[in-house]
Amino acid sequence: MTILEHEPLAPYTSFECGGKADRLVICDNHEDVRQALTQEINDKQLWLLGYGCNVLISDKGLPGTTLLFRGGEINLEGGELIADAGVWWDDLVTYAIDQKLFGLELTSGVPGGVGAAIVGNIAAYGQAVADTLSWIEVFDTETKKIYTMKPDELGFSYRFSNLQTDRNRRLVVLRAAFTLSPHITHELKYQTAIDIAEREGYDTNTLAGRRASVLGAREVAGSLWDYRDDTHSNKTAGSFFRNPQATREQAEHIISFDETGKSADLIKKMNSVHGGDSLRISAAHVLLAAGFERGQTWGDVRLHPQHVLKIENVGNAKAQDIYNVSQEIVRTVQNELGITLVPEVRFLGEFKH
Ligand SMILES: Cc1cc2nc3c(=O)[nH]c(=O)nc-3n(C[C@H](O)[C@H](O)[C@H](O)COP(=O)(O)OP(=O)(O)OC[C@H]3O[C@@H](n4cnc5c(N)ncnc54)[C@H](O)[C@@H]3O)c2cc1C
Secondary structure (H helix, E strand, O other): OEEEEEEEOHHHOOOOOOOEEEEEEEEOOHHHHHHHHHHHOOOOOEEEEOOOOOEEEOOOOEEEEEEEEOOOOEEEEOOEEEEEOOOEHHHHHHHHHHOOOEOOHHHOOOOOEHHHHHHOOOEEOOEEHHHOEEEEEEEEOOOOEEEEEOHHHOOOEOOEOHHHOHHHHHEEEEEEEEEOEOOOOOOOOOHHHHHHHHHHOOOOOOHHHHHHHHHHHHHHOOOOOOOOOOOOOOOEEEEOEOOOEOOHHHHHHHHOOOOOOOOHHHHHHHHHHHHOOOOEOOHHHHHHHOOOOOOOEEOOEEEOOOOOOEEEEOOOOOHHHHHHHHHHHHHHHHHHHOOOOOEOOEEEOOOOO
């Protein structure tokens, strides 16, 4: 365990902005976290961070204690794959693939840690964390007790678990277990990945072929980010907003703003693969329909030139600058289309409204 005072948090996040932590406690395994939470941390104000790729931290920093959990073990025990919440998600995926187990391979390359993956029910290319999770172990910072929770207690839905609710913010995920299969569990339906597989000759019935197809598609989509990469070339938190639910009329109208030549049927299929429902429409199309443009820039804040839903820090943007752009988008979409966009990115600390 390492404890640092007044530590800048920007280097621990993918946006590379934000202020300092009053106190930063860094842990690299679940036992370390348990010890820190039992003996070291008594602050009422506790902030949790994994790999910082889905948060926007206030320029004023975070008062109290920030607990950063990165690292830990992966083990296969009695048919379950058990990982510390600090494990880098893609290390878990490659471990499963090495064990010839299906169920996680389509989430290859999703950045971040196992803990946040559960909190956010991450999903990609038709596979979600909730599909294979068997239990989690949590530390309750109020009672200082550890207990296990099953998926049916976590209220999973699209990009949601009830660990995000105010009531459950006191729970720190320590470990998670997954039940995987020696046989294919999910059909690969996403067209970009299928096209890449055909072009490159990858066999999408194999784990290696599925991983290569998905990583290829993620590269095209600008969706690769690694905390070990210090080129600082992709300062984004991925898709900034969740795909919203729309009425059938809104969906038909918004789909017409796709300018890439895809058919409406293909777009509906993609929407249902990403959101589980064809009426959960692409937030990227919503932005385009509200008048925002790919590559649109406000100082050092930019909408990705191809993937408009990714807000980027292309220089030395402040967290407040990124926040302001996100709020302008929310307001405009509400006024123009009557759709409420909900951020996927978590805002930590104080922002000016
Ligand atoms: C380029 C890029 C592409 C992306 N692509 C996808 C994608 O395809 N699919 C997808 O679903 N997401 C995607 N994301 C979002 C991101 O990968 C996920 O949200 C990921 O789970 C974030 O992990 P993290 O460890 O960085 O979380 P952090 O940003 O550190 O934290 C996120 C939230 O989880 C909480 N948290 C972290 N650890 C714990 C813990 N142990 N216990 C309790 N709470 C905890 C934090 O307090 C915070 O509220 C992408 C992001 C980027 C930058």
